[in-house]
Amino acid sequence: MLATVKETRISKCFNSIDKGENAFIPYITAGDPNLEKTKEIVLALEKAGADIVELGIPFSDPLADGPIIQKAAGRSLENGTNLEKIFKTVEEIRKETDIPLVFLIYINTVLQFGLESLLERCRETGVDGLIIPDLPVEERRELLDLMEEYPVDLIPLASLTSKGRVSEVVSCGSGFVYCISSNGVTGKRNSFDNNLGEMMKNVRKATDLPLAIGFGISSEDQIRELKNLCDGVIVGSALVEQIEKGIEDNSILERVYDMAFKMKEAARGL
Numbered sequence: 001m002l003a004t005v006k007e008t009r010i011s012k013c014f015n016s017i018d019k020g021e022n023a024f025i026p027y028i029t030a031g032d033p034n035l036e037k038t039k040e041i042v043l044a045l046e047k048a049g050a051d052i053v054e055l056g057i058p059f060s061d062p063l064a065d066g067p068i069i070q071k072a073a074g075r076s077l078e079n080g081t082n083l084e085k086i087f088k089t090v091e092e093i094r095k096e097t098d099i100p101l102v103f104l105i106y107i108n109t110v111l112q113f114g115l116e117s118l119l120e121r122c123r124e125t126g127v128d129g130l131i132i133p134d135l136p137v138e139e140r141r142e143l144l145d146l147m148e149e150y151p152v153d154l155i156p157l158a159s160l161t162s163k164g165r166v167s168e169v170v171s172c173g174s175g176f177v178y179c180i181s182s183n184g185v186t187g188k189r190n191s192f193d194n195n196l197g198e199m200m201k202n203v204r205k206a207t208d209l210p211l212a213i214g215f216g217i218s219s220e221d222q223i224r225e226l227k228n229l230c231d232g233v234i235v236g237s238a239l240v241e242q243i244e245k246g247i248e249d250n251s252i253l254e255r256v257y258d259m260a261f262k263m264k265e266a267a268r269g270l
Contacts, residue, residue, distance in 0.1 A: 009100040009128045010153050010175040013051050014210040014231060022227055022267040025212055026260055027054040027104065027236030029072035031081030033247050035089045041243070044257045046099045049264030054131070054234065055090075057083060057105040068237040071244065083113050090125040102129035102155065102175075110135075115143060119150045129153035129175045137165070140172050158203045160195055167206040176210040176232060177203055181217070200229045220266035233267050235260075 017023055026045050030038050042053050058073035058081055090101060110118055110132060129152060147154055153175030160180065162169050170177050181196055203211055213226050214234030223233050242259050246252030
């Protein structure tokens with residue numbers, strides 16, 4: 001069974017991108033260094049050409065986050081960031097932009113907030129998608145049944161270890177498929193797994209959804225290397241590292257804009 005293709009801000013975004021070009025999807029940690037700055041960073045990313053922005057919901061015991069993003073989550077949590085405050089920040093962002101926004105959120109946070117409460121707040125504030133990295137395929141059903149009533153995509157993750165389960169993994173998702181480039185946690189890498197190309201072919205056969213590659217992308221050259229394998233590229237740790245450096249010398253927005261602009265140009269094949 002092919003994954004669900006429903007009309008959302010995310011699907012419209014991918015449909016608007018010319019053939020042969022990639023969507024540029026930056027990741028930042030919500031509340032790093034604070035929520036007011038998060039709003040400014042999102043707007044700077046859009047100005048630099050971002051197509052979708054992924055907001056990481058800070059969590060004290062992350063499954064997939066490498067050291068750079070763990071430190072960002074720590075800074076955010078120390079400032080008292082919580083999910084409701086992030087939703088209020090999204091409301092403020094929505095006063096100035098319609099750029100698609102996706103939450104990367106862990107299942108414990110979802111359950112603590114409540115499934116229906118979460119989806120209702122997503123609809124009210126304008127959150128377009130959810131990536132839940134520790135939600136097993138077998139346990140998606142309750143969430144998927146609820147999400148049929150909401151304009152929110154549940155974005156599936158496919159990894160190098162999915163192999164024979166690719167069809168099952170992507171069949172219950174929408175928006176796009178987050179394709180994990182390497183085993184392990186997030187973080188900058190010098191190279192990608194030799195089996196990545198084969199994995200992408202298998203995922204492509206299993207779904208009509210756009211495919212975005214994430215984990216380890218940190219340079220324009222890497223984006224150009226991956227460009228023909230996918231429909232979008234996700235850049236996280238490299239940008240979060242620039243935010244950390246920008247805290248020290250008060251240059252966050254400049255650093256974020258400069259890196260995002262260069263990576264967006266690479267994603268467009270320029």
